[in-house]
Amino acid sequence: GVHSLQKPVRKFPEGFKFGAATAAYQVEGAWNEDGKGPSIWDDLTHTDPSPISDGSTGDVAADTYHLWKSDVELMKQLGLDFYRFSISWSRILPTGFPDQINQKGVDYYDNLITELLKNKIEPMVTLYHWDLPSNLQKLGGFANPLIVEWFEQYARVVFDKFGDKVKYWITINEPKQICYEGYGSTAKAPRLNMTGIAEYICAKNVLLSHAKVYHLYDENYRYKQNGQIGISVSCTWYEPASDTIEDHQAAEDARQFDWGQYIHPIFSKTGDFPLSLKNNVRLRSKEQGFLRSRLPVLSSEEIVYIRGSSDFLGINSYTTKLTYRDASLEGMYPVPSYMDDMSAVMVKDASWPQAQSSWLQSVPWGFYKILTQVRYLYDNPAVWITENGWSTSGGLIDNDRVKYYRTYLGALLDAVEEGSNIKGYTAWSLFDNFEWMSGYADKFGIFEVDFKDPKRTRTPRKSAHVYKEIIRSRSLDMNYDVDDKTVVAP
Numbered sequence: 001g002v003h004s005l006q007k008p009v010r011k012f013p014e015g016f017k018f019g020a021a022t023a024a025y026q027v028e029g030a031w032n033e034d035g036k037g038p039s040i041w042d043d044l045t046h047t048d049p050s051p052i053s054d055g056s057t058g059d060v061a062a063d064t065y066h067l068w069k070s071d072v073e074l075m076k077q078l079g080l081d082f083y084r085f086s087i088s089w090s091r092i093l094p095t096g097f098p099d100q101i102n103q104k105g106v107d108y109y110d111n112l113i114t115e116l117l118k119n120k121i122e123p124m125v126t127l128y129h130w131d132l133p134s135n136l137q138k139l140g141g142f143a144n145p146l147i148v149e150w151f152e153q154y155a156r157v158v159f160d161k162f163g164d165k166v167k168y169w170i171t172i173n174e175p176k177q178i179c180y181e182g183y184g185s186t187a188k189a190p191r192l193n194m195t196g197i198a199e200y201i202c203a204k205n206v207l208l209s210h211a212k213v214y215h216l217y218d219e220n221y222r223y224k225q226n227g228q229i230g231i232s233v234s235c236t237w238y239e240p241a242s243d244t245i246e247d248h249q250a251a252e253d254a255r256q257f258d259w260g261q262y263i264h265p266i267f268s269k270t271g272d273f274p275l276s277l278k279n280n281v282r283l284r285s286k287e288q289g290f291l292r293s294r295l296p297v298l299s300s301e302e303i304v305y306i307r308g309s310s311d312f313l314g315i316n317s318y319t320t321k322l323t324y325r326d327a328s329l330e331g332m333y334p335v336p337s338y339m340d341d342m343s344a345v346m347v348k349d350a351s352w353p354q355a356q357s358s359w360l361q362s363v364p365w366g367f368y369k370i371l372t373q374v375r376y377l378y379d380n381p382a383v384w385i386t387e388n389g390w391s392t393s394g395g396l397i398d399n400d401r402v403k404y405y406r407t408y409l410g411a412l413l414d415a416v417e418e419g420s421n422i423k424g425y426t427a428w429s430l431f432d433n434f435e436w437m438s439g440y441a442d443k444f445g446i447f448e449v450d451f452k453d454p455k456r457t458r459t460p461r462k463s464a465h466v467y468k469e470i471i472r473s474r475s476l477d478m479n480y481d482v483d484d485k486t487v488v489a490p
């Protein structure tokens with residue numbers, strides 16, 4: 001037959017939406033400006049000596065607090081359908097409580113939302129993206145059951161102020177990162193490191209906080225504001241390292257511990273934590289002399305309250321790990337600990353392309369598997385990919401990021417063509433930003449940000465040009481190429 005030089009052009013479904021995402025602490029700056037109160041990330045980055053790899057802070061970051069108007073212009077040029085960003089709780093409620101509402105903080109978000117709508121870009125707002133008001137952490141944060149009330153009161157203020165304009169809400173970003181990395185280790189604020197104990201207490205309170213705000217919206221706001229509200233869960237794919245029963249079981253346990261812990265209670269028919277999580281933690285707790293499981297029980301009322309509490313599932317998915325279970329596990333993890341409860345070893349395959357971030361490798365088939373598994377396990381829920389992206393050390397000709405986006409979008413289309421109900425896709429991130437403990441070393445932006453320039457100049461990378469064409473054509477065209485010269489000297 002004739003070998004066409006043309007690679008096939010793949011169309012995205014009718015109505016499929018494209019966006020880009022950021023988060024308040026990572027991009028806004030103005031950490032103490034115009035009445036904003038401190039958050040746990042302000043506290044963490046102001047620790048001396050700094051635990052951040054490059055010693056940086058989010059004090060200024062990408063300075064979107066001052067540059068939001070021209071940023072919306074950039075989004076318009078890109079052709080974004082929506083922009084996902086988060087609201088800083090302590091910018092709206094400086095003490096964490098609703099007795100003091102910071103009007104200048106409200107104005108900032110109102111201006112941004114209004115500007116987005118003026119440019120026909122839908123705001124997709126995350127209520128909580130890790131920056132808890134310092135006061136609330138002093139009171140225990142997500143280890144205190146009262147967080148459920150505090151989160152609901154904050155959400156009530158936000159829905160009252162912005163709900164007439166915002167139609168897409170995400171209650172909480174990545175509950176596992178909040179609980180496991182923030183309460184069960186030192187990888188994220190507040191770095192409690194009470195592994196095996198605090199992350200499970202946090203998990204229950206995060207789920208109840210999410211459900212409380214879902215029901216608040218569903219019962220008090222939806223009828224007049226007609227929005228959608230969901231949660232974003234971090235989903236890494238865990239593949240058995242070999243075909244042994246042990247490795248299959250290890251991979252399955254890793255999936256249930258990583259994302260089943262949060263998706264199963266909300267999206268499964270039965271609700272509650274996944275069985276493997278409950279069994280593993282209960283058995284280990286008993287062995288260790290605890291008089292009850294370290295995983296808090298969800299009562300039947302709580303199970304019902306959490307089950308079904310989401311209009312869509314937000315999936316943040318970046319990478320895959322090979323997973324195995326063998327004798328080498330002995331003594332590998334602290335006891336008690338979440339990792340010991342899971343009792344699995346996760347490794348990367350040396351053949352996988354490696355990003356600047358140590359945990360990030362490009363494995364498109366793993367993305368396909370997570371999307372397919374979610375379709376099977378949870379009866380094909382409405383899904384938004386609320387984060388997916390690649391980190392580099394910098395530079396404008398980011399061919400590896402272009403390849404990552406194209407191959408992951410190809411995997412997404414494979415899942416969609418087999419029936420996955422995926423509504424849209426969000427590139428993480430619109431801008432280079434404060435990448436938590438890695439500071440500004442790991443760059444995720446399709447726009448480069450010059451952090452040495454007080455003006456924080458934004459420059460579109462090659463990936464921004466490619467993403468713009470994907471959005472314009474609503475298709476994945478591997479024949480399309482960008483002339484590097486047009487990127488470097490725009």
Ligand SMILES: O=S(=O)(O)CCCN1CCN(CCO[C@@H]2O[C@H](CO)[C@@H](O)[C@H](O)[C@H]2O)CC1
Nearest residue numbers: 023173174177234236316321346359387428435
């Ligand atoms: O430990 S392993 O290697 O065996 C597998 C775990 C990999 N995780 C996946 C989720 N990632 C957090 C993602 O975090 C998300 O993604 C962005 C980039 O990090 C952040 O900037 C966003 O704020 C956050 O929402 C942390 C690492």
